[in-house]
Amino acid sequence: MTKVLIAGGGVAGTATALALHQAGIASVVYEAHTSGGDDAGAFLTVMANGMAALELIGAGQSVIDASYPAAAVELFSAEGQHLQHRAIEGVARTLGRATLYRVLQELAVARGIPVVHGKRLVSAAADGGGVEVRFADGERAQGDVLVGADGIHSLTRRFIDPQAPAPRYTGQHVVYGYADGNPAGSAPDAYHMVFGKQAFFGFTAPGDGRTWWFARITGASRPGRTSADQWRREALEAVREDATPAAAIIEATGGDVVGGDSYDIPTTPKWYSDRIVLVGDAAHAASPAAAQGASMALEDAVALAAALREQPEPAAAFAAYSERRRAQTEETVAASARMGAGEA
């Protein structure tokens, strides 16, 4: 294996490049966005399994340095009653999605891995000897294999199987925001989560002077453009009746709000063809409830690089990789869907 092309410079793509680098395999990351992912305004938690994968690719400390500890979840009812304390197992960290992209991309560049922005993959043609891809700007690139790390709405998935199931709307919108201060006085390493009457509301005040919050609201899909202010008002409306700090937190939030429909992919029948393979959300997207999407993407990266190191024939390596990852990821996607239904 002399050269791997990677479509997508998010969590899965950049982590795959770092893992391949450790395995002595060269790759190039092609990211559609012109910047490092500043638009990815949501935050996420990398769980212990994801942190273990980061350690394996030499990225653990960099992510720790750019993130906050997540040690416990405190569950509350809509009436404000404390229902349960749940410790989060092992080392888990909270950080912005854009921060995670940036940290991984900076590590890749520091290790000499090319990360090329503004390159949107539009086609791929594979033959027995390799793969040629074309980008929206008309440029082309050749490699031995293509890794599709292009996220939940993956185009690469359709190159492998034009009949691949489309992402499924989970029935929830997710709104993320950042409030000034810590109106609820919560501990820095705890998530407070409320089973509200109309929304599942979570927040943490990790120590940067703000409260990071999300609201998962059940409702019909709304794929069109919704402004930050509309999302904020909708979230506020959904938590108004609850006797919790949720409304005060949303009221202390300015324009720093993003929202959107939440999707998952219960199964992707074909993860690979002879020269093309999927990683991360492109293969198996989970709804946000289990907080496992990024962690699974990181585990995929490690597993794919190990398979390509051990097995030089691409299709055999891809088969070993998907054999290793498929059942576990599909189980997590299903578990997350059940959790989301429980919230609703």
Ligand SMILES: Cc1cc2nc3c(=O)[nH]c(=O)nc-3n(C[C@H](O)[C@H](O)[C@H](O)COP(=O)(O)OP(=O)(O)OC[C@H]3O[C@@H](n4cnc5c(N)ncnc54)[C@H](O)[C@@H]3O)c2cc1C
């Ligand atoms: C709102 C929200 C909250 C979440 N919360 C959590 C959480 O708490 N914990 C957790 O583990 N996970 C969480 N996730 C899931 C997590 O963000 C994803 O599972 C993870 O980012 C998947 O990584 P990925 O690299 O597969 O996809 P992405 O991170 O989406 O990256 C895909 C990349 O591919 C690029 N791309 C797309 N098409 C092309 C193309 N044609 N050519 C080139 N580049 C392309 C995109 O620009 C993007 O940078 C959340 C997701 C969302 C949306």
